[in-house]
Amino acid sequence: xxxxxxxxxxxxxxxxxxxxxxxxxxxxxxxxxxxxxxxxxxxxxxxxxxxxxxxxxxxxxxxxxxxxxxxxxxxxxxxxxxxxxxxxxxxxxxxxxxxxxxxxxxxxxxxxxxxxxxxxxxxxxxxxxxxxxxxxxxxxxxxxxxxxxxxxxxxxxxxxxxxxxxxxxxxxxxxxxxxxxxxxxxxxxxxxxxxxxxxxxxxxxxxxxxxxxxxxxxxxxxxxxxxxxxxxxxxxxxxxxxxxxxxxxxxxxxxxxxxxxxxxxxxxxxxxxxxxxxxxxxxxxxxxxxxxxxxxxxxxxxxxxxxxxxxxxxxxxxxxxxxxxxxxxxxxxxxxxxxxxxxxxxxxxxxxxxxxxxxxxxxxxxxxxxxxxxxxxxxxxxxxxxxxxxxxxxxxxxx
Amino acid sequence: xxxxxxxxxxxxxxxxxxxxxxxxxxxxxxxxxxxxxxxxxxxxxxxxxxxxxxxxxxxxxxxxxxxxxxxxxxxxxxxxxxxxxxxxxxxxxxxxxxxxxxxxxxxxxxxxxxxxxxxxxxxxxxxxxxxxx
Numbered sequence: 007x008x009x010x011x012x013x014x015x016x017x018x019x020x021x022x023x024x025x026x027x028x029x030x031x032x033x034x035x036x037x038x039x040x041x042x043x044x045x046x047x048x049x050x051x052x053x054x055x056x057x058x059x060x061x062x063x064x065x066x067x068x069x070x071x072x073x074x075x076x077x078x079x080x081x082x083x084x085x086x087x088x089x090x091x092x093x094x095x096x097x098x099x100x101x102x103x104x105x106x107x108x109x110x111x112x113x114x115x116x117x118x119x120x121x122x123x124x125x126x127x128x129x130x131x132x133x134x135x136x137x138x139x140x141x142x143x144x145x146x147x148x149x150x151x152x153x154x155x156x157x158x159x160x161x162x163x164x165x166x167x168x169x170x171x172x173x174x175x176x177x178x179x180x181x182x183x184x185x186x187x188x189x190x191x192x193x194x195x196x197x198x199x200x201x202x203x204x205x206x207x208x209x210x211x212x213x214x215x216x217x218x219x220x221x222x223x224x225x226x227x228x229x230x231x232x233x234x235x236x237x238x239x240x241x242x243x244x245x246x247x248x249x250x251x252x253x254x255x256x257x258x259x260x261x262x263x264x265x266x267x268x269x270x271x272x273x274x275x276x277x278x279x280x281x282x283x284x285x286x287x288x289x290x291x292x293x294x295x296x297x298x299x300x301x302x303x304x305x306x307x308x309x310x311x312x313x314x315x316x317x318x319x320x321x322x323x324x325x326x327x328x329x330x331x332x333x334x335x336x337x338x339x340x341x342x343x344x345x346x347x348x349x350x351x352x353x354x355x356x357x358x359x360x361x362x363x364x365x366x367x368x369x370x371x372x373x374x375x376x377x378x379x380x381x382x383x384x385x386x387x388x389x390x391x392x393x394x395x396x397x398x399x400x401x402x403x404x405x
Numbered sequence: 406x407x408x409x410x411x412x413x414x415x416x417x418x419x420x421x422x423x424x425x426x427x428x429x430x431x432x433x434x435x436x437x438x439x440x441x442x443x444x445x446x447x448x449x450x451x452x453x454x455x456x457x458x459x460x461x462x463x464x465x466x467x468x469x470x471x472x473x474x475x476x477x478x479x480x481x482x483x484x485x486x487x488x489x490x491x492x493x494x495x496x497x498x499x500x501x502x503x504x505x506x507x508x509x510x511x512x513x514x515x516x517x518x519x520x521x522x523x524x525x526x527x528x529x530x531x532x533x534x535x536x537x538x
Contacts (some may be wrong), residue, residue, distance in 0.1 A: 136489045162496055163422070170526050175429065
């Protein structure tokens with residue numbers, strides 16, 4: 007089935023509007039016209055056109071501004087610039103703002119037909135890509151809830167049976183050896199459950215979700231809370247926890263829920279991989295326009311050859327000190343994924359036998375908004391320069 | 406008379422485990438494997454305590470059962486049962502991004518207690534005994 011494409015023509019010259027409309031209607035497209043930028047944008051919002059022809063030089067809102075606003079209405083809209091002054095400079099400028107192509111005045115009906123056909127081909131590809139992306143997102147979401155239920159339910163049932171069998175008041179006396187083996191089996195199930203949970207969490211971290219919850223907040227109370235929650239673990243391991251911070255620290259800009267998870271993960275690592283009577287020091291400071299949280303432990307340290315790998319999924323440092331510790335090898339990769347979703351950075355410095363220091367760099371409240379905005383613009387410019395269909399692929403991979 | 410507990414869950418293992426736990430303390434147990442069957446059993450058995458799962462026939466079957474009971478007005482067939490203590494259990498965790506634990510006892514989740522699976526046998530017993538007291 008052939009889709010009926012909608013084309014909007016924005017030009018202050020009635021003669022151009024009418025002739026374009028006439029030529030394109032005959033080609034079987036649905037056309038609409040607007041005599042200036044603001045009317046054009048109104049109509050674009052209403053009819054959601056597939057392709058827009060925009061005159062660069064108009065009274066009122068300029069063609070350049072129209073181009074920018076069109077992308078906000080529909081990022082996949084294809085716009086073609088009509089320019090009376092066939093200067094390369096203004097055409098290049100328009101392309102940078104996201105125009106797909108340009109057509110210099112005066113042009114013949116054939117030229118118009120050709121450029122429109124090419125523009126609509128591009129539109130078709132963009133729509134297909136966006137539908138695929140949507141489908142992929144949907145599949146991911148369904149997959150997560152399926153895995154959650156189908157994978158966790160049997161594990162939980164097994165775990166419950168162990169709990170009941172191991173409760174001698176409920177199920178009766180067990181032989182010492184049986185009890186030992188069942189306890190170990192139960193621990194292994196715990197490990198597997200943790201792995202499934204961690205992995206599901208990893209799949210669940212999405213930049214858009216994080217962005218939705220992003221706000222300005224004080225890091226210090228959050229760090230304090232993380233430390234308090236880990237106090238029982240620290241006491242059990244005979245490790246002291248300490249928080250150091252300057253009084254006058256700017257607020258951070260981020261999502262408290264996921265960031266708390268990051269800090270709890272790194273601090274609990276600091277406790278787990280520490281020595282007896284060791285300590286974990288958390289300090290808050292500023293570094294190069296960002297906020298820095300250092301988490302320093304006095305543990306066994308990380309071998310140099312392992313350092314580049316510790317943020318990889320499922321990587322665990324093997325050694326006699328780590329063999330007995332149950333871990334999934336996902337904790338730090340989740341932490342990095344969260345920090346990177348904040349446009350932050352996570353670094354590590356370690357000395358064998360002395361300890362490791364993890365540093366989390368996060369944007370400050372005021373600054374981060376500006377940073378995000380400029381980052382967005384850069385991205386837009388990049389997208390605008392994608393002329394040929396093969397470059398869509400590249401964009402897709404970046405998602 | 407021993408107190409009667411109704412366990413509503415589509416996971417047969419969970420029902421069997423929960424039964425074992427309560428029967429060890431001489432409670433009387435009855436079971437249902439869907440929200441629909443659960444509502445039927447409530448009328449037939451008039452239990453002293455109900456343990457209900459969230460996800461059964463669909464994602465929110467348990468929530469609807471709870472609401473049907475708690476909002477049953479005079480004249481409704483469930484009115485006589487609208488105050489039976491309810492303990493809700495679920496495997497759901499972070500996916501919903503809502504901390505339901507904190508919502509227990511509010512109008513949003515009008516149950517008396519909420520527990521995440523796997524539930525610890527001892528904790529389950531303590532909670533149930535307290536609710537039945």
